[in-house]
Amino acid sequence: MVRQFLSDERGSSSVLIVVMMVVLIVFGLAIFSTAMSNMRLADKKIAWKNEYYQLEGKSNRVIGDVIAIVEDVNHKKIDRKSGFTKIEQLLAESCSKYETTLGEDGLPAAIALNVTNDAGDKNIAIVLSLSQSQETNDFTIRIIEFKEWQEHFEFDDASPFSKRPSPLSLV
Numbered sequence: 001m002v003r004q005f006l007s008d009e010r011g012s013s014s015v016l017i018v019v020m021m022v023v024l025i026v027f028g029l030a031i032f033s034t035a036m037s038n039m040r041l042a043d044k045k046i047a048w049k050n051e052y053y054q055l056e057g058k059s060n061r062v063i064g065d066v067i068a069i070v071e072d073v074n075h076k077k078i079d080r081k082s083g084f085t086k087i088e089q090l091l092a093e094s095c096s097k098y099e100t101t102l103g104e105d106g107l108p109a110a111i112a113l114n115v116t117n118d119a120g121d122k123n124i125a126i127v128l129s130l131s132q133s134q135e136t137n138d139f140t141i142r143i144i145e146f147k148e149w150q151e152h153f154e155f156d157d158a159s160p161f162s163k164r165p166s167p168l169s170l171v
Contacts, residue, residue, distance in 0.1 A: 051117055052148065059115040059124045059146070062094050066111070066128065067141055074138040084108055096123070107132070110144070121151050 066087055073083035084107065091098040096116040103109030111128045127145035132138070 051122060055115065055117045055122055055124055055148070058094075058117075059126060062090070062113065062115055063126065063128070063143070065090050065094075070130070070139050070141055080107065087111070096120075103130075105132075122148065123150070124148050 069078075069083050069086050069090070072078050073080050078086070087108070088100070091100075091111070091113055094115070095113045098111065098113040100108045101110040101112070108130050110130065113126050113128070115124045115126065116122070125145060125147050126143065129142045129144050131140050131142070133140065
């Protein structure tokens with residue numbers, strides 16, 4: 001009787017179909033979760049790039065304004081002292097932090113500035129070099145450094161998966 005029951009092949013295709021359906025559902029869920037993870041990561045990357053390009057645009061506007069003031073000084077539209085005062089005012093208004101290094105002649109030789117996004121967590125540090133030509137007495141500006149950096153942050157280890165499980169006690 002047992003031998004006859006084991007040799008009977010009726011219903012074996014149903015078991016095979018159920019197993020295949022379970023396998024397909026598991027693969028489908030894995031693919032779906034991977035796709036959702038990739039979509040969230042892509043959204044974060046888009047937001048990061050948008051923030052960076054807005055910050056870079058703000059930095060380029062500051063550099064462009066400084067260059068425009070120096071060009072006005074070079075073309076004698078404004079005198080040097082008021083030009084450099086205007087640069088100081090511009091940097092005070094548009095930068096979170098700046099520092100001017102004076103040369104031997106008392107004029108600015110380098111400007112280090114920091115442009116911050118609206119949230120205050122991302123920054124672009126810029127160092128500009130100002131040099132004066134001996135022949136024409138004109139100023140030229142070079143960008144020495146242009147780098148992005150973020151404020152330090154505390155890592156929140158609040159994930160339930162990152163905590164060590166407590167030892168089991170038999171009470």
